[in-house]
Amino acid sequence: MAQLENFRLKVFRSVAEHLNFRKASEHLFLTQPAVTLQIKALENDLGVRLFDRSANRVALTAQGSVLLRYARKISALAAQAEHELGAEGGQFSGELSLGVSTTIAQYVLPRLIGAFLDEHPRVQLGLRSGNTEQVVQLVLDGNVAIGLIEGPARERGVHTEPFMRDELVLIVPPNSDPAHFSAQQLLASSLLMREQGSGSRHVVEAALEKSRLKLKSFKSVMDLDSTEAIKSAVEAGLGVGFVSRWAISKELELGALRVAQVRGLTMARHFSLVTRTGPTQQGLTEAFRLFALTRGKLQSNSGKPRRLRPSTR
Structure with a gap:
């Protein structure tokens, strides 16, 4: 299924969330000149400047901040539509953004996402890593849909649940x-x-x-x-x-x-899943949450690390 989110908006959202053209290009698997070209084309289409650029930093303009707010809403709606249209036979498609603390990213996540992608091969994963505080902030800021953290989350506005x-x-x-x-x-x-x-x-x-x-x-x-x-x-x-x-x-x-x-x-x-408080998660995010809870319980009950086997259903 083709992605419903406008490509230029997706590129803009990545640059706006990273505030770094190089990191955005790596995240999107594009060259940096290609990212720059898409941003310039979007600015020309809209007739506004979206970023202030200098030698050492990239910052959103006031118009850029407004567009980012709407781009996130558009992305969420497009993803929800893809999930509802693409969840045939229990398979999901679309993009899922994860924030992952360092230890989980290095030693647990590869097995977990490998098994998840075996069940949902049309899903595209975007990963951002950091320590627990940084991942919680990514969730609060709406930069990732769900976080996997090692420590407690003391911040208001997030919900945590142990999974392993x-x-x-x-x-x-x-x-x-x-x-x-x-x-x-x-x-x-x-x-x-x-x-x-x-x-x-x-x-x-x-x-x-x-x-x-x-x-x-x-x-x-x-x-x-x-x-x-x-x-x-x-x-x-x-x-x-x-x-x-x-x-x-x-x-x-x-x-x-x-x-x-x-x-x-x-x-x-316990390692924990963290999401923003509010409406119940839907579609792909909820599918990954339930998958992580189930597989995490299997791993915990095994008593030692072992390879996560993909589902045979």
Whole structure:
């Protein structure tokens, strides 16, 4: 089925939401000159300037902000029409925008969307990643239809629901000894942490506080901006860190990292789906939400990460 949303409006919406022509071109799988050409053509058609451009920034004009508001409404209506027309035999089509926090994007989402696209091959996915706070903001701003986050969402205006269990575990270098840490041994270590705003960091801080362990009491604390950076630093012997069990299956198999138990310290959590509060989700967004809830429950009940098998229906 052809997409009902006007192509130039779709290009405009991407540039307006990214405020960056290069990022918009990557998102749309177009060249940057092609994106620029579409924007200029749209400005000529409308007789207004939509963006203020300078060497270092792109900003919406007042007219651009008005058009973005209507472009989002047009996109939502077009998507709803596509969903209702295309949901034959349980299959959906159209574009679904997801905001995904970092750990989920790297270690969980590929399996999840692979299985979803096996069932709905005509769906086009647009993905934007960031930490939990950034993903929640994307949902609030209407830049994505649904978010998948690691930590709690404290902001008003969003609804969250858990869809998959997770556990943060302490990873140590492969030659580390012992495999069990006391609180005192943990405090004597250099702790590698995710950055502020990360859902993983929030869980670690809450668990440490519950156990009356303060960050300032550690030998040292280093903030890193990704789970991969923490794993590499631990493997290099720079310290220890708490990461999702989903993130280390390969390293454990290869013997590159070990998991150490900390007496009296557990960090169980749930990954959550987040949507804006308001009317019940419809069509493709609701189909993905229900799919994620169902598959997430299957994964959680399995007790360990495993490949999501596509449906055979």
